[in-house]
Amino acid sequence: MNMPANRPIISVRGLSVGYGNTPVLRDISFDCRPGQFISLLGPNGAGKTTLLRTLSRHLSPLAGEIRVQSRPLAALPAMDLARIMAVVLTDRIAPPLFTVFEFVALGRYPHTDYLGRLGAGDRLAVTTSLAAVHALNLAHRLFADLSDGERQKVLMARALAQEPQVLLLDEPTIHLDLKHRVEVMAILRDLCRTKNITVIASLHDVDVAAKVSDRVALIKDGGMIDWGAPESALTPEAVAGLYDFDKAEFNRHLGGIELRGEGDRGRAFVVGGMGSGALVYRMLAKKGFAIATGVVHTNDLDCFVARSLGADCVTVDPMETIDAAAAQQAATLLDDCDFVIDSGFMIGAGNLANFDLVQTALNRGKTVFSLRPHQPGTPLAAGCVHCNTAVQLIEALDGFAAPSTLCRVQEA
Amino acid sequence: MTTSECCLDPVRPLLLRRAPVVFALLGLLTVLMLGINVAVGSIAFSPAEIWQALRNPAEASTTSFILWNIRIPRAIAAVFGGAYLAASGLLLQIYFRNPIVGPYILGISSGATLMVSFVMLTSVTVGWTLFTPFISTLAAFAGAYAVMLIVLAIASRIKGGVTLLIVGLMMGYLCGAVTAILTAFAEKDKIKGFVLWQLGSFSGFKWDEITILLVLGGAILALLYLQSKPLNAFLLGEEYAASMGVNIRRFRLLILLCACALAGMITSMAGPVAFIGMAVPHMARLGFGTSDNRILIPGACLTGGLVASLCDLIARTIMAPVELPLSAVTAFFGAPIVITLLLKRRVKL
Numbered sequence: 001m002n003m004p005a006n007r008p009i010i011s012v013r014g015l016s017v018g019y020g021n022t023p024v025l026r027d028i029s030f031d032c033r034p035g036q037f038i039s040l041l042g043p044n045g046a047g048k049t050t051l052l053r054t055l056s057r058h059l060s061p062l063a064g065e066i067r068v069q070s071r072p073l074a075a076l077p078a079m080d081l082a083r084i085m086a087v088v089l090t091d092r093i094a095p096p097l098f099t100v101f102e103f104v105a106l107g108r109y110p111h112t113d114y115l116g117r118l119g120a121g122d123r124l125a126v127t128t129s130l131a132a133v134h135a136l137n138l139a140h141r142l143f144a145d146l147s148d149g150e151r152q153k154v155l156m157a158r159a160l161a162q163e164p165q166v167l168l169l170d171e172p173t174i175h176l177d178l179k180h181r182v183e184v185m186a187i188l189r190d191l192c193r194t195k196n197i198t199v200i201a202s203l204h205d206v207d208v209a210a211k212v213s214d215r216v217a218l219i220k221d222g223g224m225i226d227w228g229a230p231e232s233a234l235t236p237e238a239v240a241g242l243y244d245f246d247k248a249e250f251n252r253h254l255g256g257i258e259l260r261g262e263g264d265r266g267r268a269f270v271v272g273g274m275g276s277g278a279l280v281y282r283m284l285a286k287k288g289f290a291i292a293t294g295v296v297h298t299n300d301l302d303c304f305v306a307r308s309l310g311a312d313c314v315t316v317d318p319m320e321t322i323d324a325a326a327a328q329q330a331a332t333l334l335d336d337c338d339f340v341i342d343s344g345f346m347i348g349a350g351n352l353a354n355f356d357l358v359q360t361a362l363n364r365g366k367t368v369f370s371l372r373p374h375q376p377g378t379p380l381a382a383g384c385v386h387c388n389t390a391v392q393l394i395e396a397l398d399g400f401a402a403p404s405t406l407c408r409v410q411e412a
Numbered sequence: 413m414t415t416s417e418c419c420l421d422p423v424r425p426l427l428l429r430r431a432p433v434v435f436a437l438l439g440l441l442t443v444l445m446l447g448i449n450v451a452v453g454s455i456a457f458s459p460a461e462i463w464q465a466l467r468n469p470a471e472a473s474t475t476s477f478i479l480w481n482i483r484i485p486r487a488i489a490a491v492f493g494g495a496y497l498a499a500s501g502l503l504l505q506i507y508f509r510n511p512i513v514g515p516y517i518l519g520i521s522s523g524a525t526l527m528v529s530f531v532m533l534t535s536v537t538v539g540w541t542l543f544t545p546f547i548s549t550l551a552a553f554a555g556a557y558a559v560m561l562i563v564l565a566i567a568s569r570i571k572g573g574v575t576l577l578i579v580g581l582m583m584g585y586l587c588g589a590v591t592a593i594l595t596a597f598a599e600k601d602k603i604k605g606f607v608l609w610q611l612g613s614f615s616g617f618k619w620d621e622i623t624i625l626l627v628l629g630g631a632i633l634a635l636l637y638l639q640s641k642p643l644n645a646f647l648l649g650e651e652y653a654a655s656m657g658v659n660i661r662r663f664r665l666l667i668l669l670c671a672c673a674l675a676g677m678i679t680s681m682a683g684p685v686a687f688i689g690m691a692v693p694h695m696a697r698l699g700f701g702t703s704d705n706r707i708l709i710p711g712a713c714l715t716g717g718l719v720a721s722l723c724d725l726i727a728r729t730i731m732a733p734v735e736l737p738l739s740a741v742t743a744f745f746g747a748p749i750v751i752t753l754l755l756k757r758r759v760k761l
Contacts, residue, residue, distance in 0.1 A: 053651075056651075056655055057654070058651050058654060058655075078654070078657045078658065078659050079657040081655075081657070082655060082656050082657035083657075085655070086655060087651070087652070087655040089651055089652065091649055091651065091652075093647075093648050093649055093652070095647040095648060095703050096697065096703050097697060097701060097702050097703045098647075098703055102704070106644060106645060106647075106648065106656070107656065109641070109645050109656035109657055109658075110656060110657045112641070114638065114641065115638075115640065115641055115706060116640070116641035116644060116706070162656065
């Protein structure tokens, strides 16, 4: 290719897509550059597949223009397009009696002679494609006998055998187990980096998309509501709006979705910090407790998780020692809570106040569950319900929520 | 790295690497079956008489007449009939990506039957003495191709294969309804002849018809063989085929046209022959162990020719002098074979 690397390989202007005369998406414009990983994100039925089918020319655009390598897509001969663009669809195809090698070799279609005979170059391309998806070991198996994950990799190998510069994939990780899901995404990312292939894929997992994509297109309500690098486009608000989240939040820093609980089983105050609270917050949210926490530094993992879960947080700036005002605020918040959890945080000069906070809770007659290793004789030991593991804490909480079965962990 | 070092060989599992052997075996059996079909019949000839008659076609003996005007055309017609029906079935199974369709799924046989029922059951054509010997063939030809054109016209307007399948079925029901009404009003003795025509027969082929079959059908098969690459791509469905560079609109019409032309030709001359078009592609796939159309197109033709010849032989001889309906024999003979093959190999089609 003698094109400047930065020239868009696909350029979309004012595109409307849909079936018949009914537009599904209107007025879309974007540019795809060589080697970019582009994710189409949006709820089911938003039109991601329709957009992909229009880009691959299975559907005609209702309005607007698509240019591939600066040439209008509509005017490209089928064979030329097949050498530029390959697709991986969600259709469940199972041609009988094909070996994986023969199946992948079908992708050589635009490169072989009129009878589709394979030359040495074609066999090399098939081998390279199978190697690129880590499926060389499947070459002599029957295609119909493959598992879902193996099949998806072989479908990608078939597309790669076309030696495309653009790869369109519709839901490439749907129906796959975790191992293959991770593997498929890693393969796609490698294709962008090493072969400079532009990958355009509709994806369901925002967290995965955020980690692999160079650009994301947020598709909803009949249009593309945003286009940009995931680092800027995937704000918690944007993701929540995209999927109409209510009880969940996407956290960019954590790179994942936090699921909020119902919050109707009582209110817990977690004395946390230093990353010790994150698992406790998630567990409380899962079990349906409302959460308050303090005092945590704003750069603490606990702070990110707690905020994503909708907890009331008492915070101080990074590196600062917890001051009296923050401690007082936390103590007030703690008064409104039904019970207190000591997450077993490490203690240093900056967060000594949190240690005092646990003592304050005991003094005010709150039930305190502690994940701190039990050390008889220390000031806190006497009053706390000690739990050695998270599992014990869950059991203790279940008992606490139904006071008649309240059982205190036996103290030595 | 050279290509020979880093390349996988397109080796197939041992079980699937047998196409040349199967070709040789089927070819041999087909030639053998042709010979038997010429040699065996309701009148017994000695090998010497047969040899004599074969070497002197112009000889004015009974043997020569029977061989050259009855048995040989019939034997050849059976081979062509089986081959074309099988090729037609193979094409439509690929087109619809559905293993249970056959050449008659688009209403060709119903169209032919409808027109023949007009000729055989009513008195409309009583005065047309000039055409009488060919009238059934012509009527079947007209019916088959009329329905085919209607279905093709519809096919060019709709996209979905399943929709077309339903259109074909409905055409079949429509034609069947008219045929049924005509049958209700027909005289009893005419009905038996009509029912037997409906079950197909390779008897009564003229040399002219054989020539048409050879030239037209041969041309279509050659065209099809050159299309085996897009046909293979089509195994993955239309969208994948299109994304690999197949011009779908043109190709769809080409497949349908070829499939209908092949089946229509046979149906107008031999009547509807059940089963072969649907089952033989399966036998060929399992026999050759591949879906590659470069092997399957000639393979299915050869298998079809062999199966049809064998069935015709059985139909002629097993209850002689009564000749069994061909469709009855093909189904009796073939259905268990297909079931057995599927159960034994446990291959998903």
